[in-house]
Amino acid sequence: MTSAAGWSAGYVTDTTYLRGYYAEQSPVQLALAALLMGVQTDLPGPRDEVSFLELGCGQGFGALVLAAANPGWRITAVDFNPAHIAGARRTAAELGLDNVRFLEADLATLPEDPLVAEIPAADVASLHGVWSWVSPEVRAGIVRLLHARVRPGGLVHISYNALPGWQSALLLQRLVHEAGRRLAHGSIEQARAGFDLVRELMAAEAQGLTKSARAMEIVERLEKATPDYMAHEYMNECWSPCWHADVATDLASAKLDYVGSARLLANFNELKLSEAQRAIVNRFADPLMRELVVDACNQPTLRHDIYVRGTRRLSTGARDAALESVTLVLPIPPEEMVYAVTVPAGRASLNEGYYRPIVERLAEGPCSVGELLALPALEGHARNPAEVVGMLVGSGQALVLARPGAPMNNVSRHLNAMTGRRYLNVETLSGPSAMACPALAGGLPTALGHLYIAERFAAAGGIDATGIDTEAWARQFAPPDTPPGEIEALAKQMAEELRRRGKLWRWLGIV
Ligand SMILES: C[S@@+](CC[C@H](N)C(=O)[O-])C[C@H]1O[C@@H](n2cnc3c(N)ncnc32)[C@H](O)[C@@H]1O
Known part of the structure; x- marks a missing residue:
């Protein structure tokens, strides 16, 4: 349900969104992904003052975590729902955080608002769960804002519901939305009523639903979804999943170039595609066409794109040197290490003979990638820091220690x-x-x-x-x-x- 006052432009405002932390929004993760893709970017150093801008911040939990963990950074987080901003400001005040600012503003009009001048030029901007859920006017405002406030060389992370991944579940979404609006009051109840109808139709063997593997999967997983998530996912008037090429074209007018995915494993075509699929992708030089073929093969439903304002390519040598200086830490006991990870193309195995000594060293404490590659047990192996970082961090089996030895604050x-x-x-x-x-x-x-x-x-x-x-x-x-x-x-x-x-x-x- 949208706002009676009409300020919501069709976006759900009668219930707040869940409080989540998404590693894909972290400047360290984004810079690491860009580096892996051979794009020059500065991994935030221990004393760097990063300026981070979050658009559509919801309850602001991610912005609060970044502000608390990085007292030297300046965080600006924008949302138009006053309930979100009031809650986030209250928490910031209780914590005495003075490096985060929560702005109540509509992204459709913020670029022309005098308030925009108060937003520091962003080194990193991120919008998670916003783009494909808002109206074309709001998307246009976002592009103008990024154009005005992202510094040259700055990174932008944008997640969105993607096509063709959503194609076979468009009917399910439409049914939930339309039926919900007619059967109930309040967006949580509406989403619930909409799904009740979808289940009934599935039981009655409505082929538009039962023949869609994606629709069946959504319904099977419903129990895990929270009511606020369901309301924001299904009851917005302007929800519209997007083709990657259309998002990239829109962002090009903010001088933003596509870099890759914030999900590290998604950047390795060898892990995403079969040999036959790779051969087709490799016939094309145009990055938009390449991504279209990749999406045709993998059908992701949510993309986490990274863009940069001005691409500067790194030589492989310079990229690898930067990656070797990264320090890794093991988040799990070594015996829980999984040497066969699930990737879009199926299962990828980490060569145990190669990775076991790395894991054993990390089990003793944090270590730089360069030192790991110099382990005597790895002698004779090709030195490939991109693979080690991509596989270990991408599979969640190592974390990047941005400030080795830094105490808690x-x-x-x-x-x-x-x-x-x-x-x-x-x-x-x-x-x-x-x-x-x-x-x-x-x-x-x-x-x-x-x-x-x-x-x-x-x-x-x-x-x-x-x-x-x-x-x-x-x-x-x-x-x-x-x-x-x-x-x-x-x-x-x-x-x-x-x-x-x-x-x-x-x-x-x-x-
Ligand atoms: C699905 S939520 C995602 C929130 C947060 N990024 C997260 O992932 O937890 C989308 C957010 O965008 C905000 N939003 C929607 N339309 C907006 C607009 N026109 N201007 C500013 N914020 C908007 C909503 O209030 C909501 O908090």
């Missing part, structure tokens, strides 16, 4: 504790969240329950995990009438997480 601690206190209960234990972390120059994607465990661990002085009584923690955490068996299970779960995460948290300075 109070504001990050405070934000993490506040997030745990506000949103954690027995039901949300495994719900997604993130911890602000200066060593990562961003957030550590984390289950909400881990925030509690990390806080307890830190409060216990970060002592060795064996000396910790997780049963006492479980008793403190669980409601008073929780049966002893459930307390015991919770305590075991906490002890297990501590075993898995304790080392990482120490390396990151979290405990």
